[in-house]
Amino acid sequence: MxxxxxxxxxxxxxxxxxxxxxxxxxxxxxxxxxxxxxxxxxxxxxxxxxxxxxxxxxxxNIALLNIAWVLVMIFVASHTVLKNAELKAGKLLPMLLLFMAVTNYAMLLYFNRFIIDLNNVFDARYFIPIGGMVLGNSLRANIIGMENFCSDIQRNENRYLFRLSMGAEKTEALVPYLRKSLGVALKPTLANMATIGIVFIPGMMTGQILAGASPLVAIEYQIAIMIAIFVTTMVNVLLGLLVLMQRGFDGYGIFRKELIRSS
Amino acid sequence: MELLDIQNLSVSFDGKTILSDFNLSVVKGDKILIKGKSGIGKSTLFRMIMGFGKHHLGEIFLDKVKVDSDNIWDIRKKVAYVLQDTDIAEGKVSDLVDEVFSFKANKDAYGKEQLERIMSDLFLSPRILNKEYMKLSGGEKQRICLMLALLSGKDIFLLDEVTAELDVTLKQKVVEMFFDNPQWTVLSISHDREWEDKATKVIDFSGKVN
Structure with missing residues (x-):
């Protein structure tokens, strides 16, 4: 075909x-x-x-070149997340970049090695497009998560300060916000997973079918990639929020409003 | 013994001076009423003690230790701070109580009998624990906040207009609960007369505005 x-x-x-x-x-x-x-x-x-x-x-198809290109993709992705979440890059970017690189490379290696069982896990034909799918799909969730966290902590600052004044450590006081933002961020991906195939035929499956693969092979890939996307998204959003918790508050535990890009 | 010492505290916000060269010294066991028009820095003073505000000149000492970003976390474990703004939680009251007392600092803070006693002192029915916090009346929310502060086992209290939404009987009751305990150090911002009768010291902020 x-x-x-x-x-x-x-x-x-x-x-x-x-x-x-x-x-x-x-x-x-x-x-x-x-x-x-x-x-x-x-x-x-x-x-x-x-x-x-x-x-x-x-x-x-040089492994190093493929790895480097994925790094460029990760850099652009983390930059885009901060920009769209209206956050300034300076304080947050290095740590976010590091975390996103670790999760995304780890997921790619796992996917290529154990799921597809490739001989060359860095094979460009798999490494780059799959990296792109995982990153691209977790991008929106990351933006939603960070935006939600920042706006919640500002809108309900009183609730957060109440917890601090009740003797909570920063982490203890922020966990409810973390939980909520992570949940909100994951909703679209979960909805996607639940309606896939019926409401929409995803790009990867479409691509494979157009390229002549049998629909059965296409759905195998689709299921595997969907799980990979979901897991990476959750870990990426979680780590992104942890970066915010770590870098977004001063020594007194007060949210650094100066991190927000003023429009 | 001097417990809280505030020296030359100045706070300005957006170019507007809120506190200027403010001094206050509090001895353990003091019951201080802070009064004066709204918007002249009474609440700001409490926020500064709790480390919730920045840009201040001057110094705050608690137990002779200068408050900074390292020890503020310990101070928040010693000082109870209750506000008139009671928008502190969503969900069931019992979940709020559980959350607050799941914090490491409060793990062994109270027993069941103590909860029952404080609730009955504040005329709160045990059924309130199963209600949605946001659906409570202003006065009920206020009493839940006071209850949490009382349960925390702390002995320094910063109370910011905590009786404003209570009826006369309850106002009297709350004043007695806080001002009659000789061990406690209490600073209360209020417009209610009930506090004035029992206060050991009254600070009128109106006279301090520059």
């Missing part, structure tokens, strides 16, 4: 679809047109670059 290459004409038809959101935002006066064009343009540029770059990386 073979997959069909999309022709240039096909690509043009794809861009043609963008006229619909552009027309809608024009008539509703949403001032979105420039962001739509900018986002689409960025997507094309980034993917073009990645396409060329990945062709090179896949051809070379």
């Amino acid at each position: 073979e997959s069909y290459d999309i022709s240039l004409e096909g690509m043009l038809f794809s861009f043609l679809l963008l006229l619909i959101p552009i027309i809608i935002s024009y008539y509703l006066g949403m001032k979105l047109i420039s962001s739509i064009i900018e986002s689409a343009f960025r997507m094309v540029l980034q993917l073009l670059f990645v396409g060329v770059f990945l062709t090179f990386v896949f051809d070379q």
Whole structure:
């Protein structure tokens, strides 16, 4: 079986679809047109670059290069998390980066070694796309978790201070916030897992089926990747929140409001 | 013996001076009423003692030790702080009690009889433990907060308008509970007259505004 290459004409038809959101935002006066064009343009540029770059990386297939590329992905991911959670990078980024690197590399090695049973666990064809799926999917949860934690601790500061004044250690006083933020962050991933296959056919499965794999192989991969995503997401969010608990409070246990990016 | 000593404390917030060169010395067993218009730094003083505010000049000593970020955690284990703002929890009252007394610092703080005694002193029915905290009346929430402070076994109390929402009988009762114990050191911010009769010292903040 073979997959069909999309022709240039096909690509043009794809861009043609963008006229619909552009027309809608024009008539509703949403001032979105420039962001739509900018986002689409960025997507094309980034993917073009990645396409060329990945062709090179896949051809070379050098373990070190693959590891380095995943590190770039992790760096961009942790940066994006902080930016979208409206947090300043300075104090939080190094630790978050370290934690995310440990969990994501560990999950990748486990996945490739024990689940797929690859001879070369650093094989570019697996290492990079699977790394991307796991990271990309845990990104949103991470943002939700950190945002929720910061806004809760500020909105309900009184409750937190009450616990401190009742003699709680910082960790004891923060555990209820941690529990809640982690729960909120995991909800979308859990919902995804529960509705997968029926409500939506995920990208990985679609990709494999389009590439000619049998649906049965596709679902095996899908189940394995979904579990990997869920586990990594939970650990990533937990570690992200621990970074906030560690770095986000001063010696008196008071939340450092200066970490929040002022809009 | 001097227990709490505040020297030249100045606090400003957003460029506005809230406390300026404030001094106070508290001896063990003192019962101090702090009164004065709202918004002139009475609550800020308590927040500073508990380490909940920054940017202050001057120094605070507890038991002759200067309060800083290292020992504030021990101070919070010695000093009970109760506020008029009682938005402290969601869920059942008993869960709140369990949570507070699951903290390492409070593990052996109280027994069941003590809980029952304090609840009956505050006219709280045992049934209240099964109710949702957020659904309680203002006065009930206030009494739950006082109950937690009393159960914690501490002997220094900072009370910020804790009788404002209570009826006259309860006001009287609460004042007696705190001011009649000779071992306790109590600082109470209040507009209620009941405190004044039993206070060993009254500080009127209105006279201290610059």
